[in-house]
Amino acid sequence: AQSVSQHNHHVILSEAASLELGCNYSYGGTVNLFWYVQYPGQHLQLLLKYFSGDPLVKGIKGFEAEFIKSKFSFNLRKPSVQWSDTAEYFCAVIPGGSQGNLIFGKGTKLSVKP
Amino acid sequence: EAQVTQNPRYLITVTGKKLTVTCSQNMNHEYMSWYRQDPGLGLRQIYYSMNVEVTDKGDVPEGYKVSRKEKRNFPLILESPSPNQTSLYFCASSAGSRGYTFGSGTRLTVV
Numbered sequence: 001a002q003s004v005s006q007h008n009h010h011v012i013l014s015e016a017a018s019l020e021l022g023c024n025y026s027y028g029g030t031v032n033l034f035w036y037v038q039y040p041g042q043h044l045q046l047l048l049k050y051f052s053g054d055p056l057v058k059g060i061k062g063f064e065a066e067f068i069k070s071k072f073s074f075n076l077r078k079p080s081v082q083w084s085d086t087a088e089y090f091c092a093v094i095p096g097g098s099q100g101n102l103i104f105g106k107g108t109k110l111s112v113k114p
Numbered sequence: 115e116a117q118v119t120q121n122p123r124y125l126i127t128v129t130g131k132k133l134t135v136t137c138s139q140n141m142n143h144e145y146m147s148w149y150r151q152d153p154g155l156g157l158r159q160i161y162y163s164m165n166v167e168v169t170d171k172g173d174v175p176e177g178y179k180v181s182r183k184e185k186r187n188f189p190l191i192l193e194s195p196s197p198n199q200t201s202l203y204f205c206a207s208s209a210g211s212r213g214y215t216f217g218s219g220t221r222l223t224v225v
Binding site: 006009032034036042043044045046049051090101102103104105106107 | 157208213218
């Protein structure tokens, strides 16, 4: 079945540690890719997105993601996390590049220890 | 301010009592969608609408209804709520495949 997989359910880091959250999707062809963040008690906010062009995408708050087509991956990275990055992170895909279903992964909860 | 507005933010109801969660967007977006969020399951799509009078089922449509009589509004209707519909619900809208705007969420508890 077509899906979006996030490998880690819960990641715990200390402040200043580097972060990489994995995301793989199983759709062939064109895809639009997104990372959303949900801070405790809040709604989803867009961190970054990829449609085409440079596979290294920079988003808000120092986050970046790299699209690797051959690996069907779109991993999220941040060189140095802060306590305020504690949140849940969702990878999402629109298959086919057309308006339609935004398919989410199950999310990764990030806890950053001060 | 461009936004998606959901109401209510919190709702506690009893099994079987019909309820409607409203969703309105002020961006003239054609596409609107409803998701439910449950721990460990991420966000799952309930229904979506590509335009006025055009709606379609998502992954978990059972127990829900929607309507799209106007472009800006996309209410979610639970005709006979059950406890397994206790969840956090999000409405979203989009002008295309390049970005979605989410509402603030509605936390529903069915007892």
